[in-house]
Amino acid sequence: MNSNRIILLIGGFFLYLIIQVLLLKNIVVFGLAFCFLYVLYILLLPLEMKTIPIMLVAFVLGMGVDLFYDTLGMHTASLLALAFLRNSWLKLLTPTGGYDENLQPSMLNMGFGWFTYYSLPLILLHHFIFFYIDQLGTNLFLAGVQKVIASTIFVFVMSIIVQLMFYRRRRGI
Structure with missing residues (x-):
């Protein structure tokens, strides 16, 4: 990973944390659907990242939100x-030829169907x-099951909207 990509990942980490705790903390739809959009940051980490670094990032992000x-x-x-389960799940979804190097598993790069099965x-x-x-x-x-289903749908829809608004498709080299 080059230094520009690392800076983007660190900046994205703080951006997701700040948006979650300042803007999305009090957004609850119909008393059931909570917007935990910070999950998208972990889902969109590069495919080549190993499980332990991802878990360290998840720990720090989770502790920040918990705080x-x-x-x-x-x-x-x-x-x-x-x-912990992200890379195992990615291995199950790996296409025959494998993934491109330095690819972000976003909807724009992989397609809506793949992103749905993944996320x-x-x-x-x-x-x-x-x-x-x-x-x-x-x-x-x-009540717990209702919150799980409503929040899952809400976060999934919000993740699609965020990707369409703020992310770009990776260009071929």
Whole structure:
């Protein structure tokens, strides 16, 4: 990875964290759908990144969100689970010829269908773990399932909008 790409990744990290804690913290649709858009940062990390560095980034990002949300590690735990399973899930989705070098797994680079198969299960996993921890010790199973489904759909739609507005397709060399 070149130095420009590292600077972009660090800048993106802080941008996602700041937007999450300042703008998206209080956005809740119909009392069910929460906007945890910071998940998109982990999903869009380069394909060649190994699991341990991704987990370290996820830990710091999750702790940053937890610090501002006062959630005692719920975001960190769910984001670490997503980061741990991300590369394994990518291996299952690898095409026959493999992926191009230095490719970002975005919808614009890979296509809508591929991005849906890639991101939707990981977002669902993140939200399931987060809301499971949130509902632990209560009998609110149905409310938790509703929040998981509504938030997953909301974050998926928001991730598509963000990619269409702010990301560019990788040009061939």
